[in-house]
Amino acid sequence: MSESETSSWILPASIPFTKLKARDLEECVYWLLDAMGARDLEWRTGGSGGGAPDGGRDLEATFYVPSPDGEMDPQRWWIECKGRKGTVEPDEVKSAVNNATAHGELANLVVVTNTTFSNPTRDWVKSWQAAHPWPRVRLWDHELLERLLSKHPSVVLRLFSEALSPAGLLKAAQERFWSKLEYTPAKALRTFWTARESMEIDALARFALIANEFAHGSIVDRPWGASASPAELMQTTHLAFSNLSYLFVRVSKVGLDEEPILAAFAHLIVTSLQVTSADELTTLILKVALSHDGKTFPDEVIELLLVPVLDRLAGEMRDVCTADCDRVLMSEATTLVGPEHSVQAYWRGLDPAGAPAQPDERRFLRLERHDGPCKVGFSLNKDRGCPLYELTPTATNVAAFLGVIERVSEFRLAEARAKAEAEREKRAHSAPAGT
Structure with a gap:
């Protein structure tokens, strides 16, 4: 299905991205991961929202991907949510990446925001990734989050029905x-x-x-x-x-x-x-x-x-x-x-x-x-x-x-x-x- 078809499913202006912070952002990402097929999905804050001790991540999930021999290999994901009014601070991303490097079994670290990441932050992630191939660091900003939600309207229906x-x-x-x-x-x-x-x-x-x-x-x-x-x-x-x-x-x-x-x-x-x-x-x-x-x-x-x-x-x-x-x-x-x-x-x-x-x-x-x-x-x-x-x-x-x-x-x-x-x-x- 083309991107133009899925984009017609939601009305982006009706999704309150500016208010999507703390627990609300975490809940949105939780149900999005669920719709994407995540298993062993865990909300680390226990539903308490922003500020609770979470061990360096807000959410944990496992995705199973096919291997060359036909088996399904588990990949562990950590997700850190950063609800902001403006651009996410570079130090916040660096801190999340440093916390993740201590866990060798981790496949992907996702930093999610309702706003944007600065170009210096993206450049730092590219530089770090060149020297550290594992884990993969993914930056989900407002635009990417919107595209993912467009592919999973059931999540939008659950949280923002008026945006469909x-x-x-x-x-x-x-x-x-x-x-x-x-x-x-x-x-x-x-x-x-x-x-x-x-x-x-x-x-x-x-x-x-x-x-x-x-x-x-x-x-x-x-x-x-x-x-x-x-x-x-x-x-x-x-x-x-x-x-x-x-x-x-x-x-x-x-x-x-x-x-x-x-x-x-x-x-x-x-x-x-x-x-x-x-x-x-x-x-x-x-x-x-x-x-x-x-x-x-x-x-x-x-x-x-x-x-x-x-x-x-x-x-x-x-x-x-x-x-x-x-x-x-x-x-x-x-x-x-x-x-x-x-x-x-x-x-x-x-x-x-x-x-x-x-x-x-x-x-x-x-x-x-x-x-x-x-x-x-x-x-x-x-x-x-x-x-x-x-x-x-x-x-x-x-x-x-x-x-x-x-x-x-x-x-x-x-x-x-x-x-x-x-x-x-x-x-x-x-x-x-x-x-």
């Missing part, structure tokens, strides 16, 4: 989701939706947005998948299912509710079926995303990873397809569609405009009858019931199951769109003249 542009907020939301499975406030999602035409949304960001919407309730108001082009949508589907195992392991490890993730994957399937066939989607999921060296994962792995998603999708389709079905008996209840949205609203999640629908009657399937026709057009009788109930998803019938979902979703989505259009025409004709 919409593109920067989106990048931070993406990082928080994929790195830590943290969700973004709904206010940010509304900002992204308003600015979506002016932002570049890649597959990583799009799936993060879909999952974030479900973490806040539903995707009805901001249908990120439906608003993407077919190519963008399929790229997102490929990327998401390629990371299915990673996400489920992360969810389990951190103890989060898996429902938003399940809902996001289920939604991605039904959305993708509007632009591709069930057979093609099955191939993408099983032969490309859930495979290794050209071989699909074993059935037991598919059962563990994919079937929970398909079960979730089956429940949703039962809700929305049987809501007005003559073959079923219904009763009042909260369904997978969500207590705040109707069946009609469910299909709004596939409407690129993202227009909300009014709540409608909520019902839940209790019992199937066998003496009525299927509105979708499946050939059913007393011996052959609704495939949404009879075809339980397994690792061996993914294509058949998605074929049922494809047929149901296409029919019901077309029906929902026709009803929405009829309602719009009705409102238009009933509106007073001149409005």
Whole structure:
């Protein structure tokens, strides 16, 4: 990614560099190092801030770098923070360097300031470095700190959220989701939706947005998948299912509710079926995303990873397809569609405009009858019931199951769109003249 792209993520004037001193500067550098991949990160002052005894450094960190033989070698870093109003005094840098030379295991000494270093100070460091190749002395001034923060907007979001542009907020939301499975406030999602035409949304960001919407309730108001082009949508589907195992392991490890993730994957399937066939989607999921060296994962792995998603999708389709079905008996209840949205609203999640629908009657399937026709057009009788109930998803019938979902979703989505259009025409004709 180019420097111009990352620089557009933050608004430098909104980062209070002049006030970034003592504990505030140390905290900023701490989270920056964390975002850069530091391990064994230690805040030497114990959080007390400027002036506490720190043994010649404010922060310690370890970075692991690849060696020529393929191993990962640890490199120990010391970081000394110098918050100032003006240029950092040369003696401060010299003192930090002298303290570091007593520790032979040290790889890098970083002196960080919110302002600048004088040319004589930089010249002294170059001269010293020529005679002492170890440790490496790095000077991070205001400009370098700004560039590093631009590459890690999640740090800016944590400390200076007002300094992020919409593109920067989106990048931070993406990082928080994929790195830590943290969700973004709904206010940010509304900002992204308003600015979506002016932002570049890649597959990583799009799936993060879909999952974030479900973490806040539903995707009805901001249908990120439906608003993407077919190519963008399929790229997102490929990327998401390629990371299915990673996400489920992360969810389990951190103890989060898996429902938003399940809902996001289920939604991605039904959305993708509007632009591709069930057979093609099955191939993408099983032969490309859930495979290794050209071989699909074993059935037991598919059962563990994919079937929970398909079960979730089956429940949703039962809700929305049987809501007005003559073959079923219904009763009042909260369904997978969500207590705040109707069946009609469910299909709004596939409407690129993202227009909300009014709540409608909520019902839940209790019992199937066998003496009525299927509105979708499946050939059913007393011996052959609704495939949404009879075809339980397994690792061996993914294509058949998605074929049922494809047929149901296409029919019901077309029906929902026709009803929405009829309602719009009705409102238009009933509106007073001149409005």
